[in-house]
Amino acid sequence: QVTLVEMKPQSECCLDCSDLITVSVFDFFREYGVQTRYECTVTEITPDGVVITGKDGVRELLKADTVIAAFGIRPDTAQLDQLSEIVPETYVAGDANVPGNIYSANTDGFNIAVEL
Secondary structure, three states: OOOEOOOOOOHHHOOOOOOOHHHHHHHHHHHOOEEEOEEEEEEEEEEEEEEEEOOOOOEEEOOOOOOOOOOOOOOOOOHHHHHHHOOOOOOOOOOOOOOOHHHHHHHHHHHHHOOO
C-alpha cells in the first residue's frame, strides 16, 4: 500500500509536465492502487506513521512502516533581501528563485552568465 500526500490540489499537480505525462502519472496511480491525499500537510512523522492535516484542519494518522520524505522547498527571501542590501548586484538562480528542476536551475545560471 502506497499513499501520496500532497499539499496542492490535484488540479495544480504536474503543471510543468506535458498533458501526456500528467495523464500517465494519474493513470499509474489508479492502476497500481496508489492512494492520494491532496491539500494535506505532513504535520508529524511518528513511529506509527505520518500525521497529516487536511485543509479543514482535521488531523489524521496514516499508518506506515516506511516513510519517504520528498518535501518541497520555498525560497528564503529574507536572507536574499539581506544579501541584496550588502551586494546590490545580486542574482538569484534555481530553487532560490523559483522551485523547479535541474533544467530550470541550469537555465537560470546560463541566463545570468549571459547578462554579465
